[in-house]
Amino acid sequence: MTERNVTIVVDVLGGDFAPAVVLEGIDAALAGDSALTLLITGPSEVVVPFAAARENVRAVATTEFIDMGEHPANAVRAKKDSSIVVGCRLVKEGEAEGFFSAGSTGACMAAATLVMGRIPGVSRPAIATIIPAAERPCILLDVGANADCKPENLLQFGLMGRAYAQVILGVENPSVGLLNIGEEPTKGSILAQEAHALMAAEVPGFAGNVEGRAISSGTVDVIVTDGFTGNVALKLLEGTAKSLLGQIKTAMTSNTLRSIAASVLRKPLMELKERLNPDVYGGAPLLGVRGVCIIGHGSSNSRAIAAGIAVAARAARGGLTGTIAEAIAGPTEAV
Amino acid sequence: MTERNVTIVVDVLGGDFAPAVVLEGIDAALAGDSALTLLITGPSEVVVPFAAARENVRAVATTEFIDMGEHPANAVRAKKDSSIVVGCRLVKEGEAEGFFSAGSTGACMAAATLVMGRIPGVSRPAIATIIPAAERPCILLDVGANADCKPENLLQFGLMGRAYAQVILGVENPSVGLLNIGEEPTKGSILAQEAHALMAAEVPGFAGNVEGRAISSGTVDVIVTDGFTGNVALKLLEGTAKSLLGQIKTAMTSNTLRSIAASVLRKPLMELKERLNPDVYGGAPLLGVRGVCIIGHGSSNSRAIAAGIAVAARAARGGLTGTIAEAIAGPTEAV
Incomplete structure (x- = not known):
């Protein structure tokens, strides 16, 4: 080493x-x-x-x-x-x-x-987390440090999340999306609209608004939001993955033949579960x-x-x- | 009939x-x-x-x-x-x-x-949606009609969501949770804290704060939030279910033996996919x-x-x- x-x-x-x-x-x-x-x-x-x-x-x-x-x-x-x-x-x-x-x-x-x-x-430190999204790992912040945010806070979250992606994920020029409820710059809450304008001017690699599904698909390297929405999203994501994998397990072992078939699939499914396991990223930074x-x-x-x-x-x-x-x-x- | x-x-x-x-x-x-x-x-x-x-x-x-x-x-x-x-x-x-x-x-x-x-x-109509959660169907609102909300709006969403649960889900006394980033009444954004106080006083069946994971687990009948958070949560949920089922399919068909095993499991997994399919609830009401x-x-x-x-x-x-x-x-x- x-x-x-x-x-x-x-x-x-x-x-x-x-x-x-x-x-x-x-x-x-x-x-x-x-x-x-x-x-x-x-x-x-x-x-x-x-x-x-x-x-x-x-x-x-x-x-x-x-x-x-x-x-x-x-x-x-x-x-x-x-x-x-x-x-x-x-x-x-x-x-x-x-x-x-x-x-x-x-x-x-x-x-x-x-x-x-x-x-x-x-002005406000933020907690970031790495989401094991489908396309690539994706950094989401803030996930709970700041329940109420101003547009300037979201701008700084974008810059800090970008720095984290460079250092931890090794992405040279990370793309940064703003979480919103529509892709057009004029969509969404007043906070999101004002943050969009600031970020478009000052965040390198700014990719505009992204919607909720981007968190699990991983279409950008960094997703910025307030700590309320980010925390809800993170807990929902963890809850959904857990609940869905549990329901799949139940469905796959509902009779003997299925249980035998499921045993053949144990390895690839465990590998998938492993890939989705946030433990591999071990903890969230306060940026x-x-x-x-x-x-x-x-x-x-x-x-x-x-x-x-x-x-x-x-x-x-x-x-x-x-x-x-x-x-x-x-x-x-x-x- | x-x-x-x-x-x-x-x-x-x-x-x-x-x-x-x-x-x-x-x-x-x-x-x-x-x-x-x-x-x-x-x-x-x-x-x-x-x-x-x-x-x-x-x-x-x-x-x-x-x-x-x-x-x-x-x-x-x-x-x-x-x-x-x-x-x-x-x-x-x-x-x-x-x-x-x-x-x-x-x-x-x-x-x-x-x-x-x-x-x-x-004062503000809201869009509700029925989430096919693990424990029971769960009504989430607002999912996008109002990106910026006041506490009084969330109070009314609680009352309207409750009425929808009674009429559509047939639940006599629906429980209503407020989406927040902690269970204690003093947690969360200013909006959530003020809404909590109003809802505790005026919404029958108010169950207090619930966190993001409640959306997929279905621990209450109705979950209230602003249209920004609700829309992000809904799209994240749809995206996660789709992305996860896709990854499972890929993992399960990565070689011939696995594909054979997967074919045995096709029926229960399709049933699960069906159960999670929001189409069965057909559309979201503007309440x-x-x-x-x-x-x-x-x-x-x-x-x-x-x-x-x-x-x-x-x-x-x-x-x-x-x-x-x-x-x-x-x-x-x-x-």
């Missing part, structure tokens, strides 16, 4: 099955990347012995824990020695280039925004903060944790933060 | 394959309902001979046609002798109880709203206008046309307009 050395912080308390699956995920991530160093935040009785037994892991003992149910901003302000806040601080202080947690999305967002700070010019911040699903298994850590390392090595800063600096100065 | 006699207008120029498939659909609808009379609007050379050869069909010759690409409100104002405008006028004048068209959604909405008028108290107005997909085949006409007949017989008027009158007076 010729990758450069990179240091990432991992919150061992993040996720429904923490710390066990997080620690398994860390081992898997290290096995896949010999130039990776991890700082792990969490209770000393967990992190100290784990780090002592491994070469590329350093323990950073913390004394507090932010639960999924807590008010994010309040918890982040009150619990300065929590695994999440300390993790973000290590990035802020230059001890690491990125932070990964499968803990409370709200707390990670609040900690990253308050502790790392925003990239100059970014727009000063440092890499990747947030995993609360239900992440060890493989998803490992993938999330790998995404953080790739984003750091690819210079995600700098790429976003450059993308934002351009159009903002032009305004 | 003990159904009462009902008269519905059908626009024979509506849809991508008009008039041929519309006429086929009309025959299928008549075959399934002996107490149905149809008025058909369109060019005299089409409607007159067709009606002459059938007992329960009357021709209403019109001279104008509104194309899919025209500006809806302008076209409706300019083309007073179009098949759509005349169709709505026949309802307004009491010649028929309902109107069905697979033509331009915008033009049908504009014509129904301008010509039939709104039910007293309704809130004075008279039944059902709008079919432009790509409707004859079966979808027949289903749409049947839905219009069922809505008319079930007293949809009166049920909505009563539902709206209640809470509006209480405000």
Whole structure:
């Protein structure tokens, strides 16, 4: 491996099955990347012995824990020695280039925004996710950080999503679509119409409006929307895939002959399920903060944790933060 | 059949394959309902001979046609002798109880709203659609009539969707969810938070917030949202189901043995596809206008046309307009 050395912080308390699956995920991530160093935040009785037994892991003992149910901003302000806040601080202080947690999305967002700070010019950080669409992977943002958006926010989401596609998907000149309810520029909500005008002027590779079906077909590299619509779309997509695969399984095993036939098809269908599995992309970045911040699903298994850590390392090595800063600096100065 | 006699207008120029498939659909609808009379609007050379050869069909010759690409409100104002405008006028004048068209959604909405008028108290008519969800059919509205909504609009959508569920799905006390990005009442956009408060006070059977996955799982009878989010969700759902079934077919026929196994599974999978096919519900109602107005997909085949006409007949017989008027009158007076 010729990758450069990179240091990432991992919150061992993040996720429904923490710390066990997080620690398994860390081992898997290290096995896949010999130039990776991890700082792990969490209770000393967990992190100290784990780090002592491994070469590329350093323990950073913390004394507090932010639960999924807590008010994010309040918890982040009150619990300065929590695994999440300390993790973000290590990035802020230059001890690491990125932070990964499968803990409370709200707390990670609040900690990253308050502790790392925003990239100059970014008014609202956004959460992006990679959709395993039919034609190609497609980046959708915002998927929940900002329920109410202004046109300028959507413009910045377009620039940040484009930077993420360049760094993570390796697409040189990503196409960017604006999610809307019609393809003509004059269609849709006032927000969408105003955002269309801004994006047409300032987002390189702007492909105009795209409709809901583009999210699963993947006709563009990046799809921009407000955090309300994006979150509804993401959860609907996850729900539909799960429900449909479940119904197919039921239909295919409704008698003995069918079950035998289904067993022949098990492999290709599992491969398809695998391809549609968002775990392979391991976590969603909070774009727009000063440092890499990747947030995993609360239900992440060890493989998803490992993938999330790998995404953080790739984003750091690819210079995600700098790429976003450059993308934002351009159009903002032009305004 | 003990159904009462009902008269519905059908626009024979509506849809991508008009008039041929519309006429086929009309025959299928008549075959399934002996107490149905149809008025058909369109060019005299089409409607007159067709009606002459059938007992329960009357021709209403019109001279104008509104194309899919025209500006809806302008076209409706300019083309007073179009098949759509005349169709709505026949309802307004009491010649028929309902109107069905697979033509331009915008033009049908504009014509129904301008010509039939709104039910007293309704500020914004909404388009509803029935989602063939996993647990049970689920009504989603608005799916595109109103890209920008106020909380009071969402409240009325809840009341109108509930009336539609009672009349069309036969659910006595339908549950109504508000689409949001979290289940707690304080979550989501400002619109969603304010709508939650109104709906909690005034919508019978209000089940609180539901997330995107509820659309495909069907945990409530009615899901309310603004027309932007609803339209994105509907198109995403249609796109995902189509894309996923296509990918499954490809995976299942990737070699000879698999193709043989797949042939055994053809029947149950076709049954599933059938169950998920929105055609069986035939068209989406515009709720809130004075008279039944059902709008079919432009790509409707004859079966979808027949289903749409049947839905219009069922809505008319079930007293949809009166049920909505009563539902709206209640809470509006209480405000």
